[in-house]
């Protein structure tokens with residue numbers, strides 16, 4: 001059944017799940033999905049901080065439904081919280097399949113990024 005809920009956040013990344021990204025069961029490997037979310041969160045956090053960022057923590061991640069080969073994975077980001085140097089990003093990943101007719105929420109999670117200065121040290125950013 002297609003999911004009736006609407007995605008929360010700003011569409012930050014779209015990519016296609018390829019055969020090379022599968023696990024032994026033939027579905028897309030969870031680590032691939034996590035890495036796409038990490039990339040999307042990094043884009044959102046870097047834009048917010050206006051600097052380079054690194055991932056310091058993944059506070060929560062739930063795999064709700066499998067991703068299939070050929071799905072278009074769409075990652076939506078919301079800046080949930082900012083600290084002195086840290087940015088907490090809530091993310092939802094949705095898969096569009098059957099030529100985008102179906103939209104399924106496949107994961108959500110909360111990732112924390114830290115803004116870095118040129119020497120790689122945590123750096124405060126304007127609030």
Ligand SMILES: CC(=O)SCCNC(=O)CCNC(=O)[C@H](O)C(C)(C)COP(=O)(O)OP(=O)(O)OC[C@H]1O[C@@H](n2cnc3c(N)ncnc32)[C@H](O)[C@@H]1OP(=O)(O)O
Nearest residue numbers: 054055056057082083084085086087112113114120121122
């Ligand atoms: C191992 C990997 O390759 S993971 C992939 C990529 N990520 C990395 O390489 C990052 C590796 N980690 C690091 O380089 C360091 O831990 C850094 C630069 C991220 C942080 O350095 P620290 O000396 O811990 O910095 P510091 O203690 O000042 O904390 C910086 C901010 O991160 C927050 N923070 C630190 N650890 C955590 C955590 N586990 N969860 C949530 N927030 C955290 C702090 O609260 C602080 O936020 P604030 O400034 O908004 O108050």
